[in-house]
Amino acid sequence: MTHVTISIAQALQQACQGIVHTDARILLQYSLGVNHAYILTHPDQALSSAQQQLFFRLVARRMDGEPVAYLIGECDFYDLIFKVTPDVLIPRPETEILVELALMRLSVNYSNRILDLGTGSGAVALTLARHCPQASVVAVDLSPAAVSIARENADNLNINNVFIATGNWFSELSGEKFDLIVSNPPYVAENDPHLNQGDLRFEPRMALTASIDGLSCIRTIIAAASDYLVAGGWLLFEHGYDQAAACRQLLEAAGFAETFSHPDLAGIMRVSGGRL
Ligand SMILES: C[S@@+](CC[C@H](N)C(=O)[O-])C[C@H]1O[C@@H](n2cnc3c(N)ncnc32)[C@H](O)[C@@H]1O
Known part of the structure; x- marks a missing residue:
């Protein structure tokens, strides 16, 4: 032709x-x-x-319908560029708020210990590690494929103050204590019709869904977090558009103080947290 x-x-x-x-x-x-x-x-x-x-x-x-980020193999997040494949969630602009709120609670010159649960591409962990060079960051994910992408991103970005491991939430962290725990866990209800629309159709289900009400991962993380935080340490996590009140209740029931929810740019409560 x-x-x-x-x-x-x-x-x-x-x-x-x-x-x-x-x-x-x-x-x-x-x-x-x-x-x-x-x-x-x-x-x-x-x-x-x-x-x-x-x-x-x-x-x-x-x-x-394939997402542009998967087609070109990369995605901007905060001030860095991350490799992404269909093995990892495409980092979202909303999650930059989680990073902002975390950075506000960290002192740049202090050797904070930070844990990122469900790290995916490593977007949250690596951004925090880059902005807090004195910190030591641990990042875990249940998916070995995601862990390997997160490690590749750490190498590509030349970020060395992060340790990335495969694990089921806290399973590999026995006896460890952190100043800050962050997470963008799966929080979409299993029967949510949005799962069959747009980019979500192409992303890993294990990165998105969490039981019938979408709260099972958040419940697990809140229930265990106090064992892994220092006194005064913070737990901050992203959640669904209608989950803020339930998340604050779970935090308070687990003994967290100073609980709060914070909106995204659309005014939707998107990140909640509390202090031990
Ligand atoms: C919503 S994605 C977030 C990815 C990344 N942190 C981000 O914000 O772009 C949730 C991540 O949690 C991981 N995950 C799901 N269940 C897990 C578990 N039981 N333990 C650890 N990680 C888990 C998924 O593999 C996925 O990478």
């Missing part, structure tokens, strides 16, 4: 008939190995046949 040469501007225009402009632009940047500025400043540059094929294959997969 003869290859019809098209320009950057034409490729974008064609792709935008099926997918949104930002997604098309990011897939084009990836296909050409260039940045946003290049796309803006070279609208008339022709795509090679290989670039064109790669780009329109990715556009077709995006039209079938």
Whole structure:
């Protein structure tokens, strides 16, 4: 088949008939190995046949619903770029609030001990480790595949103050004490119809769902956390849009003080926590 040469501007225009402009632009940047500025400043540059094929294959997969982050194999989180594969959840902007609230409770020059439960790509643990270079961070995940991606991210980002292990929540941490425990655990109810929509369809179920009410992982973490926190230590975790009140009740019943919930940018209570 003869290859019809098209320009950057034409490729974008064609792709935008099926997918949104930002997604098309990011897939084009990836296909050409260039940045946003290049796309803006070279609208008339022709795509090679290989670039064109790669780009329109990715556009077709995006039209079938695959998340852009999985198609290009990476995702921005906070101020770092993380490798992601379908073995890990794609880090969400809401989770940056968990990081912000954690950083507010840490002193940059103090050797805090931090635990991240359910680390996935390592987004939370590695961001905290980068921003608190004196801290020592432990990150665990039940999925060996996720642990291996998190370790790869630690290597790629050259972050050395983090230890990443496979484990079932606290199972490998007997006798350890932390100043801060953070978690973005699975919190979607098993029968939530959103699981069959959008990006969620492509993400690992074990990263998303937690029993009928979505609270089983949060209950487990709250029940055990006090054994692994120093006196005055904080537990902070992300949860679903309608779970804040239940989470604060669970925290108070487990002996936590200064309990709070904090909204995301949409005004939805998204992170709760308490102090031992
Ligand atoms: C919502 S994802 C969060 C991933 C990452 N922290 C983030 O915010 O992008 C939840 C993670 O918890 C892990 N997980 C599920 N059950 C677990 C368990 N029993 N023990 C440890 N990790 C678990 C999943 O494999 C998944 O990586």
